[in-house]
Amino acid sequence: MFESHWKWAVVLVIVLWNIITFIMMKIDKSKAEKSKWRIKEKTIFLSAFLSGAFGVLAGMYIFRHKTRHWSFKIGIPLIAIINLILIYFLYTL
Template sequence: MHSDKSKSQKGKWRIPEKTLFITALLLGSPGILIGMYLFRHKTKHKRFTIGIPLILIVQVFIFAKYFSF
């Protein structure tokens, strides 16, 4: 998130949103969520403010279900 925000401020090539969501799906959702609010990046986009926490919740549910005995 820091890298993408820095690039956006400098008018350089950006990280595609699709890539950020794929990273979240590949267990990067905690880092992306923290980065969103730490760097105030993508926090006005409903797609991110709803999508990333939703991905995290689903991942936590899956892991809890998988690792519960």
């Protein structure tokens, strides 16, 4: 019983984290348009690496933000693949 509960808790945390990273991309895009304070690229990459890559990836293309940067065009999809692999192995434990 406990085993299935922790898996659902992990799914919930990952989904919420991806919503946060998606919103983070929207905030950064809005700040960029207004020439204001920006979220550091390191922070975005770290957030993506910590299982938030799908939110960052969705935010990139929905808000058309950071899509010209090769580090984002290649790095974020690679991190998303790594996220998928880690989640898969987590669930096969």
